[in-house]
Amino acid sequence: MRLVRTGSIALLLVSLLAGCGLVSSSGTFHDASLPGGERPLDGAKLVVTSKSFTEGVLLGKITATYLAAAGAEVTDLTGAPGSASSRQAQLNGDADILWEYTGTGWVNYHNETETIVDPKELWQQVHDIEKRDYNLEWLPPANFNDTYAFAASGPTAQRLGVESLSDVAALPVGDRTFCVDDEFFSRSDGFLPMLTKYGIPYNDPNGVPAGNVTRMDAGVVYPATAKSAPCNFGMVYTTDGRVKNLDLTVLDDDKKYFLPYSGTAVVRGAIIEEYPQLRTLLGTISERLTDQLMQDLNGRVDIDGEDPSDVAYDWLRSEKLVE
Template sequence: MHRPSFHTRRGHVGHWAQATSVLALSAVALTGCGLQPATSYVPAVGPGSITPLDGADGVDLTVTSKNFTEQLLLGKIAVLAGTAAGFDVTDLSNVPGSQPARELLLSGQADVLWDYTGTAWLTYLGQAEAITDQNEMWQAVYDLDLTNGVTWGAPAPMNNTYALAVRSEAVADLGGITAMSELAALPVEDRTFCVESEFNSRPDGLNPMLAHYGLERGTANGVPDSNIGIYDTGAIYSATDNGACNFGEVFTTDGRLDALDLTVLTDDLAFFPAYNVAPIFFTDTIKAHPGLEKVFAKISPKLTDEVLRGMNRQVDVDGAEPADVAYEWMIEEGFITDPAS
């Protein structure tokens, strides 16, 4: 894959090189000088269902995002929404790393960032126990992050968490499998997995996942070690599609799921933590402009796993620009209009 691997993008790996922080600070410095990153292009915006807010005219609003495809798309959506709402928007998307992007928000150098509940709970807020219920996770993060001067807006249905996927043409041969609880009913030789090295060893990864679903790793009647292949994250999707294994570790909004026709198994016993995306705001900004939260509350319900998979695919597979993909989606949903039409 030609973009950062998806397993580090949401903060699953909390180690950021010093260079990452320097790059992020450099981006801030450029913005402070009146310059914006090269990725700051967005088309002109006309009002749709999002219209200018009272008091927004002439007010600066800074949007930030992390530097992988999905975050670039969400960042552009935020820029377009803020512009349609009447703010003078500074586009500070494409910041390398979860922690640097969050630091911009915590310090008030940014006003809006889309982020993931699981990342906040486990990485930023340092909680050890994952929460699988999506509503409970959002509420817990909302309550705790208020003390940091951060306000979480309404969550989207989109839950970008771990999952297992199978090539669709193999589903019938595997007994019509649709849910992870059905893994235990398969013959041992069919319980083959492609995973990346971190998921293979992390305390909430492969081994506890198998145990949660009644399977023991390393046993003849469970999942023998010979049934497990370790791959780079970007290679798992193609390896699963090519039949190197039956079940690949994936992320639920990855565009390659559709491009390669992979079927995601339902996590019916609720093992994986919730990673719903939501707009988060510097609390002082929301206090000054409470209508901004309502603007984003219009957008969140439309952001489903299927919608993000489609947009991610347009960028990662078809080569489209994130700003153009976000713009077309915002127009299709009626949030904005094209002033030239």
């Protein structure tokens, strides 16, 4: 029955992806082995899924490649369209392992509104809820945080003397110009409450006048910020490859407004009980993942056009985790 279910959902995801005009990435990870030929997962059958955006797919490919190298028979369902399908596949028992974000669990899955600024405390809260309600095990988080931030071009940050959002708040009104996308502008935990937190309320002549804010597509924010036109400061995601590629300076959220979005491997409880060695194996991956590394890996896909499977395999080899 397990093979039938995983096969069925694989076909479903392939058809969904095709219907969206995308090519399924299912099953496209590299064969490898652990150094020394160890096979701690010999005999295990695991289904790895991911969301469809670059970082999610990369994390899924890294996981699928590494666990298969450890001896597991891995079904690769990376690239599921939208957050709901990968999440639902795991809740249904059709997928075993999925990389998630603590902020997503807290806000999107459990509708919590309290901002918990300590990443470990937020992870613990999400871990406990997910374990209690869904028997999902959120393993200790990785060392990267894919959260919202504001950035400026290197020359602009130096010219204005800014390193933090409080520094931005201290600038003359005319220098407080922002580029944001519509979604972030309208979020209840987005742009407008952030300005209030930093004492520069929106549509206020002494804060941030409406004319100082340009709303545009998220993808256009990065080059606009790099050119400092029409804005000095743009909303970015901290692990996006364009941050490094465009030499943007990410400003410190010194008042801790933004919720942490720590990347975390989530495993079904029944699976972690059957294969407790997954804790060590997935921990070996998590402890190596940093903001800068994810910027590099994401950039290789989004900017250089490399295949996520190749990037995942190359990184695992560079870390001497597989051969």
